[in-house]
Amino acid sequence: MKIRIGIVGYGNLGRGVEYAIRQNEDMELAAVFTRRDPDEVRVKTSGSVQVYSMDRLMDMKEDIDVLVLCGGSATDLPRQTAEYAEHFNVVDSFDTHARIPEHFDRVNAVAERGGRTAIISVGWDPGMFSLNRLYASAILRQGSDYTFWGKGVSQGHSDAVRRIPGVRDAKQYTIPVEAALEAVRNCENPVLSTREKHLRDCYVVAEEGADLQKIENEIKSMPNYFADYDTTVHFITQEELEREHSGIPHGGFVLRTGKTGMNEEHNHVIEYSLKLDSNPEFTACVLAAYARAACRMNRRGITGCKTVFDVAPVDLSPLSAEELRRTML
Amino acid sequence: MKIRIGIVGYGNLGRGVEYAIRQNEDMELAAVFTRRDPDEVRVKTSGSVQVYSMDRLMDMKEDIDVLVLCGGSATDLPRQTAEYAEHFNVVDSFDTHARIPEHFDRVNAVAERGGRTAIISVGWDPGMFSLNRLYASAILRQGSDYTFWGKGVSQGHSDAVRRIPGVRDAKQYTIPVEAALEAVRNCENPVLSTREKHLRDCYVVAEEGADLQKIENEIKSMPNYFADYDTTVHFITQEELEREHSGIPHGGFVLRTGKTGMNEEHNHVIEYSLKLDSNPEFTACVLAAYARAACRMNRRGITGCKTVFDVAPVDLSPLSAEELRRTML
Numbered sequence: 001m002k003i004r005i006g007i008v009g010y011g012n013l014g015r016g017v018e019y020a021i022r023q024n025e026d027m028e029l030a031a032v033f034t035r036r037d038p039d040e041v042r043v044k045t046s047g048s049v050q051v052y053s054m055d056r057l058m059d060m061k062e063d064i065d066v067l068v069l070c071g072g073s074a075t076d077l078p079r080q081t082a083e084y085a086e087h088f089n090v091v092d093s094f095d096t097h098a099r100i101p102e103h104f105d106r107v108n109a110v111a112e113r114g115g116r117t118a119i120i121s122v123g124w125d126p127g128m129f130s131l132n133r134l135y136a137s138a139i140l141r142q143g144s145d146y147t148f149w150g151k152g153v154s155q156g157h158s159d160a161v162r163r164i165p166g167v168r169d170a171k172q173y174t175i176p177v178e179a180a181l182e183a184v185r186n187c188e189n190p191v192l193s194t195r196e197k198h199l200r201d202c203y204v205v206a207e208e209g210a211d212l213q214k215i216e217n218e219i220k221s222m223p224n225y226f227a228d229y230d231t232t233v234h235f236i237t238q239e240e241l242e243r244e245h246s247g248i249p250h251g252g253f254v255l256r257t258g259k260t261g262m263n264e265e266h267n268h269v270i271e272y273s274l275k276l277d278s279n280p281e282f283t284a285c286v287l288a289a290y291a292r293a294a295c296r297m298n299r300r301g302i303t304g305c306k307t308v309f310d311v312a313p314v315d316l317s318p319l320s321a322e323e324l325r326r327t328m329l
Numbered sequence: 330m331k332i333r334i335g336i337v338g339y340g341n342l343g344r345g346v347e348y349a350i351r352q353n354e355d356m357e358l359a360a361v362f363t364r365r366d367p368d369e370v371r372v373k374t375s376g377s378v379q380v381y382s383m384d385r386l387m388d389m390k391e392d393i394d395v396l397v398l399c400g401g402s403a404t405d406l407p408r409q410t411a412e413y414a415e416h417f418n419v420v421d422s423f424d425t426h427a428r429i430p431e432h433f434d435r436v437n438a439v440a441e442r443g444g445r446t447a448i449i450s451v452g453w454d455p456g457m458f459s460l461n462r463l464y465a466s467a468i469l470r471q472g473s474d475y476t477f478w479g480k481g482v483s484q485g486h487s488d489a490v491r492r493i494p495g496v497r498d499a500k501q502y503t504i505p506v507e508a509a510l511e512a513v514r515n516c517e518n519p520v521l522s523t524r525e526k527h528l529r530d531c532y533v534v535a536e537e538g539a540d541l542q543k544i545e546n547e548i549k550s551m552p553n554y555f556a557d558y559d560t561t562v563h564f565i566t567q568e569e570l571e572r573e574h575s576g577i578p579h580g581g582f583v584l585r586t587g588k589t590g591m592n593e594e595h596n597h598v599i600e601y602s603l604k605l606d607s608n609p610e611f612t613a614c615v616l617a618a619y620a621r622a623a624c625r626m627n628r629r630g631i632t633g634c635k636t637v638f639d640v641a642p643v644d645l646s647p648l649s650a651e652e653l654r655r656t657m658l
Contacts, residue, residue, distance in 0.1 A: 307658055
């Protein structure tokens, strides 16, 4: 029997989960839940997939094996995951790093009470990047960690530029500094300032007659967002923005360099990187794999809140342990 | 109480495990077992570490939490792991990929009988590379896998060159072809022949008066080892070989490229790479981390044969689950 997935929230991430389910032969999309009017949401999967209003969720407990929660980390997930984990196995992509311990504790209490399995903070950072930080530091005990993000679109920074008077539309790319990456790869153990790690590149559509110099200055001096970075501002037309910058690419690099040997005379570099055309679709694929694990772990009686650190890799794959040993080990 | 590690076999790998234990504050080296005369083996760790003859192993069952088996995959490990896993928790680096299923089954039966935990085929390939193949394929379900090895020393190929008449000493490097790596990273999904993936570079010290052209021809035409590759042969002096080529570096790349989206219109690249100054010392570090996991899993009653696929990442780190969530997730 296939794993029956329910998607909660049908934005970019929810649609990504829908596409991911189509690529996983052991899963099926059971239902989509939305805050919008369900009649106005049309899912991409042909056939009998129903779209329901959020308040129908509790009626569907018997029809869903895992709920994939596709809301935002600011307000949706802190509430939703902690509520639904009592009644469903759930997976979320909660990504406010500093608040993960608190989110974990709340979800854990609820999931334990309901005998459910919740896997939180699934995606690529937190998620695959976190896993690589853990594996690398467990192996190379004496070493240094580096995470670089990009090249990719930062939604928060794009929004910040859009709020500037005179800006009609904008897109911001975070770009790792190549020289910093190289210094890390060469085991120079550089101590890197914010400015030395990432560049920021802004593509801005100005309102007609706006003062471009003033906009550029406002961007470059914006505290927290841009002031600590080398920032480049390109003014372009709305057409060009839509033609060249409509995607949501992202990615990044996790590196650990470390030393081994009697006198720590040998250097080692572990590097993990992602280059993603679609940030939400990749995150959705990670969520789908961990939904499989949540379902399997719950069937084995492993309940409560988990993270990617607690999940044995074997539980992520549709292949059997035997087949994995034969083909991938 | 610290995890008490026993090392079986004190060659490059065994010494690497000894160094790794020094970097893991929750471990201690309990004993070294050797086939040589124990009086002639001097360990690097100062203090009271004892070196024993192999036949003393069974007397030490109460003094050791995990045995790290550091023998070879051809003859040592198939016998040793399957024998010792009845009496000890064990970790090995069995790396004959094709024979892993058979090794697994034999070790599993023995470990289950003894109530012990055995983790086999630990290292980087099999090991960390295998893990990355599994994670990447579980996430990107539609895609292609590529593994490249090097730049690094192949012991088997170096030995093959040394067996040629007229060759006094030699070292062989396996080198990934940069153009092939680039084609993979660009999501071209290349179908790559053996020759297109790796180069072979040989540094050869010839006997005095040997026919260099003949040696070079013999190397380049050697079936399986060199004939299918673009091979370069450099004749150098013994002094230069010792000065420039005495290390045992290795590494490589695991890539998966895949597609997502309603019409599979988005490309993604997952890349994992290692650049290692010392192949055996890095392998030893991986063994040490999995020795920790074997000890913990056994204490929780998880017995039998396991691989890196079965081990939850949290069990590899000396940090608590809570600390890991707070600092690495």
